[in-house]
Amino acid sequence: MQQDIPQYEQPTLAPNRRAEGSGLRVPAVLFLLAISFLYIRSNVFRAPKQLNVDALDIRTLSGAPINPQRFLGKVVVLNFWAPWCGPCQTETPWLQQLQAAHPNDLLVIGVDQDPDTYAEAAIFAASRGVTYPIVQNSGAMVNAIGSVSSIPTTFYIAPSGKVVHTATGAISEARMEGYFNDALNR
Numbered sequence: 001m002q003q004d005i006p007q008y009e010q011p012t013l014a015p016n017r018r019a020e021g022s023g024l025r026v027p028a029v030l031f032l033l034a035i036s037f038l039y040i041r042s043n044v045f046r047a048p049k050q051l052n053v054d055a056l057d058i059r060t061l062s063g064a065p066i067n068p069q070r071f072l073g074k075v076v077v078l079n080f081w082a083p084w085c086g087p088c089q090t091e092t093p094w095l096q097q098l099q100a101a102h103p104n105d106l107l108v109i110g111v112d113q114d115p116d117t118y119a120e121a122a123i124f125a126a127s128r129g130v131t132y133p134i135v136q137n138s139g140a141m142v143n144a145i146g147s148v149s150s151i152p153t154t155f156y157i158a159p160s161g162k163v164v165h166t167a168t169g170a171i172s173e174a175r176m177e178g179y180f181n182d183a184l185n186r
Contacts, residue, residue, distance in 0.1 A: 048145060050161050053078075057140040058109065058133075061118040066133055070107055075183040077108045077176075078155040080137075080148045083117055083124040087170035088152045092128055094173045098180060099132045105184055108132040111141065113148065158186040 053076050054068035079095060081088035092110075099108040112121040112134060125134045145155075156165040156179040164183040167175070 048155075048163050051078075051144055051155070051157055051163055052161055053157060055140060056144060057138040058135050059138065060133060060135055061112065061122050063136070066109075066135065073159050074105055074107045075102075075159060075180055076155075076157040077106065077180065078111060078157060079108065080111045080113060080151050080153045082112060082114060082151055083120045085151050089124075091152055091154075091170050091176075092125075092130060094176055096128070096130055096132065097173070098176050102180065106180060110134040111137050113137040113151075156180060156183040158183045160186065162186055 053071045058066045058068075060066065077095065077098070079091070081091070083089075095108050095110070099106055110121075110125070110130070110132060112118060115136065118136065121134050124130075150168050152167075152170055154167045154171075155163050156167070158164050162183075164186055165179040167179065171179075
């Protein structure tokens, strides 16, 4: 007499339609993210190698133009900042000291990008004894540099117009001095 022994059958799985295309989905997403990052980086902020400071249409917070003759033969430190920015507030006295130490060879320019904070920027600068010009951002600056999205961002520009250093974020007094000297010697 034979006994019927039930055979164990492996359950069959329904095809997972989600898993079929996922092998290509992750690399495709990573590729698109990388391309997006490169596009944004190249078009939004492009640290220039050369800047014609005379053509930047530099105006005080009240709108008065600054005479480009002030830049001739000097290192220009173009500092994008905002009065509400903590790292910017930390750098301000150091930039003031740098300007005071090199009055014949340097012009520090503070650029406030937001018209809504011009009054606040003027009050902040006056309360800190800032003697270098605080100016508005201009269309000419955006065309030459791109949209600066991280502050502080500072350009150290040699008298020839060559951008010697670009610093994003606050840097030390010693590094400011070193960047100034590099720009002066180029």
